[in-house]
Amino acid sequence: MSADSALTLVSATRTFDGWLKRYKHRSQVLNCDMVFAIYLPPQADTAAVPVLWWLSGLTCTDENFSQKAGAHRVAAELGIALVCPDTSPRGLELPGEHDSYDFGSGAGFYVNATQAPWNRHYRMYDYVNEELPQLVREHFPVNGREAISGHSMGGHGALVLALRNPGRFTSVSAFAPIVAPSQCPWGEKALAGYLGSDRESWKAYDACELIAQGDSKQALFIDQGDADNFLQEQLKPELLEQACWKHKHPLVLRRQPGYDHSYFFIASFIEEHLRYHAGYLFETHR
Amino acid sequence: MSADSALTLVSATRTFDGWLKRYKHRSQVLNCDMVFAIYLPPQADTAAVPVLWWLSGLTCTDENFSQKAGAHRVAAELGIALVCPDTSPRGLELPGEHDSYDFGSGAGFYVNATQAPWNRHYRMYDYVNEELPQLVREHFPVNGREAISGHSMGGHGALVLALRNPGRFTSVSAFAPIVAPSQCPWGEKALAGYLGSDRESWKAYDACELIAQGDSKQALFIDQGDADNFLQEQLKPELLEQACWKHKHPLVLRRQPGYDHSYFFIASFIEEHLRYHAGYLFETHR
Numbered sequence: 001m002s003a004d005s006a007l008t009l010v011s012a013t014r015t016f017d018g019w020l021k022r023y024k025h026r027s028q029v030l031n032c033d034m035v036f037a038i039y040l041p042p043q044a045d046t047a048a049v050p051v052l053w054w055l056s057g058l059t060c061t062d063e064n065f066s067q068k069a070g071a072h073r074v075a076a077e078l079g080i081a082l083v084c085p086d087t088s089p090r091g092l093e094l095p096g097e098h099d100s101y102d103f104g105s106g107a108g109f110y111v112n113a114t115q116a117p118w119n120r121h122y123r124m125y126d127y128v129n130e131e132l133p134q135l136v137r138e139h140f141p142v143n144g145r146e147a148i149s150g151h152s153m154g155g156h157g158a159l160v161l162a163l164r165n166p167g168r169f170t171s172v173s174a175f176a177p178i179v180a181p182s183q184c185p186w187g188e189k190a191l192a193g194y195l196g197s198d199r200e201s202w203k204a205y206d207a208c209e210l211i212a213q214g215d216s217k218q219a220l221f222i223d224q225g226d227a228d229n230f231l232q233e234q235l236k237p238e239l240l241e242q243a244c245w246k247h248k249h250p251l252v253l254r255r256q257p258g259y260d261h262s263y264f265f266i267a268s269f270i271e272e273h274l275r276y277h278a279g280y281l282f283e284t285h286r
Numbered sequence: 287m288s289a290d291s292a293l294t295l296v297s298a299t300r301t302f303d304g305w306l307k308r309y310k311h312r313s314q315v316l317n318c319d320m321v322f323a324i325y326l327p328p329q330a331d332t333a334a335v336p337v338l339w340w341l342s343g344l345t346c347t348d349e350n351f352s353q354k355a356g357a358h359r360v361a362a363e364l365g366i367a368l369v370c371p372d373t374s375p376r377g378l379e380l381p382g383e384h385d386s387y388d389f390g391s392g393a394g395f396y397v398n399a400t401q402a403p404w405n406r407h408y409r410m411y412d413y414v415n416e417e418l419p420q421l422v423r424e425h426f427p428v429n430g431r432e433a434i435s436g437h438s439m440g441g442h443g444a445l446v447l448a449l450r451n452p453g454r455f456t457s458v459s460a461f462a463p464i465v466a467p468s469q470c471p472w473g474e475k476a477l478a479g480y481l482g483s484d485r486e487s488w489k490a491y492d493a494c495e496l497i498a499q500g501d502s503k504q505a506l507f508i509d510q511g512d513a514d515n516f517l518q519e520q521l522k523p524e525l526l527e528q529a530c531w532k533h534k535h536p537l538v539l540r541r542q543p544g545y546d547h548s549y550f551f552i553a554s555f556i557e558e559h560l561r562y563h564a565g566y567l568f569e570t571h572r
Binding site: 014017072225258259263264267 | 299301354358553554
């Protein structure tokens with residue numbers, strides 16, 4: 001193990017006969033120290049297991065999903081490791097970085113920034129797509145099969161990573177994702193800030209645009225609460241439905257009556273998502 | 287409904303096809319405004335349901351259990367309402383009230399204080415034993431069958447309420463409870479502060495003492511992590527084992543290997559506790 005890939009254990013907590021472990025490491029991509037969480041199910045004691053990547057939403061760290069989603073129970077049953085990255089670089093003091101909840105710290109949007117001063121650190125796309133997966137493969141008993149999911153900004157991240165990397169993930173799902181960041185206030189603020197005003201450069205981080213480009217035909221599995229405060233202004237699932245219909249992209253989008261944008265919504269349906277991913281992660285005939 | 291028992295809805299969140307509702311009300315017992323949470327399972331839409339009282343530990347509010355225990359799923363399956371009181375009076379500025387995590391706000395210890403200035407407000411025993419149950423029965427579709435559980439300071443509260451009120455609860459369980467507050471630093475600080483230095487007055491709030499008094503023979507079901515940081519200094523389950531053995535009080539105390547004091551421990555075993563209580567709450571032959 002090189003010094004560059006060293007992990008420092010932050011905490012280890014027994015949960016559902018597995019271990020939730022949090023690690024600190026120096027990210028070369030982000031030029032800062034980062035913390036991530038991995039849930040290792042009991043099966044990982046004796047065998048290599050598949051991984052579900054979980055990308056969190058605005059203001060979250062690696063901790064929210066672990067504490068609130070109730071996912072460990074099903075992951076322990078199925079034998080799936082859960083990896084939760086943080087949502088932005090940390091420990092920096094860039095100008096304005098901590099001023100708003102929807103830009104800068106806690107709001108990396110899973111893009112590689114091109115605009116100063118963000119471009120030296122805010123490269124969350126490469127971090128979650130390359131650097132952190134490499135670290136996980138080096139340090140943990142994983143078998144190379146990986147699925148991805150996420151919530152809101154993290155749902156956007158999951159869709160973008162999957163659509164841009166056909167074959168990389170066995171399966172992709174999302175909870176209340178930002179499906180068209182080029183067409184909503186959260187996304188426009190973030191993409192303009194990190195990538196600049198040329199909207200052409202935004203397309204690589206916009207699920208609806210990627211559907212139109214058509215590089216991937218991987219099925220999308222999405223749950224969306226119909227009492228979500230952000231539904232009409234920010235999330236706009238109808239734009240994804242239209243793009244998928246137009247470009248014949250397979251989509252299951254479920255509107256869940258009465259559910260909001262909170263982790264209570266995620267907790268209510270995470271079991272179905274984990275079992276959906278298990279169907280692909282453990283598929284024997286590919 | 288009298289003005290005194292009015293409830294103001296703070297929030298309503300859909301979770302596992304039921305509703306998590308938080309209410310504010312004026313407590314006559316505590317002389318302040320309080321918030322509590324109730325999870326109403328889907329069965330409550332059409333029938334009266336039994337209640338599990340959950341008493342939380344130091345520093346908690348009504349929210350921790352709802353967010354982190356993963357209990358709604360099983361409560362929704364079984365048809366049990368969950369009521370989560372706060373852990374102390376709120377909104378006050380008594381001298382020193384907010385200075386430490388283990389006394390004053392967030393640390394009511396489920397006692398009726400007799401010492402000034404606490405005695406005007408810190409009457410959490412009566413609040414959780416009488417005032418709040420009465421409110422719940424007035425306002426929600428509950429059937430009068432009630433069980434009780436809790437964590438740490440709240441485990442102490444659950445044991446004390448059950449042992450002092452034989453027949454009141456169908457069943458009682460606890461996670462990592464303070465079983466002998468008269469014999470540990472947390473309890474000695476709280477009981478001395480709220481009740482004064484006469485240790486005789488502490489006995490009514492000490493599970494081991496209540497076992498010795500023998501008014502109740504209700505079975506106790508307890509889980510305790512053996513990697514709990516507070517095990518030896520504060521929790522001392524061996525004292526409860528000795529008291530139960532000496533006084534022939536039925537006890538199931540499970541030491542769970544590797545588990546700590548966190549909500550991850552609670553989440554890992556809450557399903558077994560809920561199913562344990564369901565066995566009593568839905569018992570047809572009494």
